Amino acid sequence: MTAIKRFSSRDPDFETRLEALLAFENAQDESVDRAVAEIIADVRARGDAAVVDYTNRFDGVKAASIADLELPKDVLESALAGLSSVEREALEMAATRVRIYHERQPLQSWQYEEADGTVLGQRVTPLDRVGLYVPGGKASYPSSVLMNAIPAKVAGVGELIMVVPTPRGERNPLVLAAAALAGVDRVFCIGGAQAIGALAYGTQTVPKVDKIVGPGNAYVAAAKRRVFGVVGIDMVAGPSEILVICDGNTDPKWVAMDLFSQAEHDELAQAILLCPDAAYIERVAQAIERLLPAMPRHKVIRPALENRGALIKVKDLEEACSIANRIAPEHLELSVLDAEHWAQKIKHAGAIFIGPYTSESLGDYCAGPNHVLPTSGSARFSSPLGVYDFQKRSSLIRVSRSASQTLGKIAATLAQGEGLPAHARSAEYRIEKY
Known part of the structure; x- marks a missing residue:
């Protein structure tokens, strides 16, 4: 049996268990x-x-x-x-x-x-x-x-x-x-x-x-x-992550394999399912047990699921989206009906895979968007690798003669307030005396 963690958002110790699940020591050796x-x-x-x-x-x-x-x-x-x-x-x-x-x-x-x-x-x-x-x-x-x-x-x-x-x-x-x-x-x-x-x-x-x-x-x-x-x-990335939100209408073996797809990267990878249907969670657990032994990388997948994996029962999809935003996962699959609606609820994720046919693996290889994504919750403030990472921006400022009169006074006043008289004088030199 795979000892993948199972718990509910209604458990009295849910917050503690979730924090422990997400904790990852990224300290340097x-x-x-x-x-x-x-x-x-x-x-x-x-x-x-x-x-x-x-x-x-x-x-x-x-x-x-x-x-x-x-x-x-x-x-x-x-x-x-x-x-x-x-x-x-x-x-x-x-x-x-x-x-x-x-x-x-x-x-x-x-x-x-x-x-x-x-x-x-x-x-x-x-x-x-x-x-x-x-x-x-x-x-x-x-x-x-x-x-x-x-x-x-x-x-x-x-x-x-x-x-x-x-x-x-x-x-x-x-x-x-x-x-x-x-x-x-x-x-x-x-x-x-x-x-x-x-x-x-x-x-x-x-x-x-x-x-x-x-x-x-x-x-x-x-x-x-x-x-x-x-x-x-670009970034110093942590272990790979997948979070699947499912309403119970997707073939459970699809979800099990999607969890495997990230767990097979290494033993520290994270794979989590959020679902409001307890019976469906059980079906996913059974699919994991049935499919795992035949996986060529089962010796990597199993400890990943046991150490940092979880099947979590939630109240509803609204709560699932709220938890997902707290986690800010690298990959987020919305394997639900009306997936476009629920996608609007997601604020923090490296990549959002919308609908049951959108497997994370397509994003890894050929969908088009970049697969270099923020990990370890950094999707709260970071973005996927893109063209913008290979460009830089320079500000352009060309002040006219007339504008130097008004802007110069503003700059001089603020510079004096900061105790930087050379800044002030630099602006004042350009102010014409009438």
């Missing part, structure tokens, strides 16, 4: 942080040589120089050409849908002119160079390449540098094919903290970037934290 600090410092000091040394040591390769670790463009194109027709079509369709969705996002520059001739506005410009970290070896995700690279290219990023570890020389052709489709400019077969350090500070060969995006292990996450400020980062 001190040993990981120390190791990462040493690696990044070494990469910063020795550049290419350090990157090669760590890559040979950790990935079991025998590179003589970093030139041995950079893949020519024709290798990417060959990987794309070598895919089966089914794989290539799926990858191309996913890329097309992701591109079309993100092409609707770009923020435009704007400005307006006031009556006195003052012009105010905002200029939107792309980042010059972005680094994309892609996990390698067994945990290879071509979908992550598409989701990170395509919005960067749509934003107009000048150069996109991908780093991907290739343990024992193992290359994933789907990852390389995705890089070719997405328009990645350069690919280095390096990973871990050394790859993050190389991107953040630059080496003799690896260019310094302005921002680093993409998922990684604990060492990669710690490295991204450490270099933040030197470069931008």
Whole structure:
């Protein structure tokens, strides 16, 4: 039996149990942080040589120089050409849908002119160079390449540098094919903290970037934290999460498998069902027991469900939406009738999957919206990765001669109030004396 937690919103200890379920210790492992600090410092000091040394040591390769670790463009194109027709079509369709969705996002520059001739506005410009970290070896995700690279290219990023570890020389052709489709400019077969350090500070060969995006292990996450400020980062994501709100009208095995779809990521992933129908919750529990043994990743799914999973009975769908807003999950499925109505009740979620036919997995791969989403409740104040993450905004201010007379007096008054006389004098110098 899977010991997935079951409780009700009417239980006297509901608040305590919910808080315990959602609690996740995201503190850094001190040993990981120390190791990462040493690696990044070494990469910063020795550049290419350090990157090669760590890559040979950790990935079991025998590179003589970093030139041995950079893949020519024709290798990417060959990987794309070598895919089966089914794989290539799926990858191309996913890329097309992701591109079309993100092409609707770009923020435009704007400005307006006031009556006195003052012009105010905002200029939107792309980042010059972005680094994309892609996990390698067994945990290879071509979908992550598409989701990170395509919005960067749509934003107009000048150069996109991908780093991907290739343990024992193992290359994933789907990852390389995705890089070719997405328009990645350069690919280095390096990973871990050394790859993050190389991107953040630059080496003799690896260019310094302005921002680093993409998922990684604990060492990669710690490295991204450490270099933040030197470069931008997308986020330091926590374990994957899914919250399903169901009214009891969906096939229970669909819901069970949707819970599995996130639980199979790792043992710390979270999978929760909110439902007002106790009998239906029991049917989902039975479906979990029936389907789990046949899942190839059952040894990961089971502890995830037992540790951070729950089947929760709620009073009604109104209460379910209220609880969902408190949780602010990464993925929220509304597997209910009149799903559009209930979607209007949701304020906090990374992505909202509306209706029983909208499985979370479609969002992961091919629906179009980005699958890089805020976790650990950060959907309360964060957004999915998008074109806007690869652009920056500069304010535009052009004050006319006449406007400098009125604005100068306002600025001078406020500057004097703040005890900054040079600010005040700077404005006053432009005020004409009559």
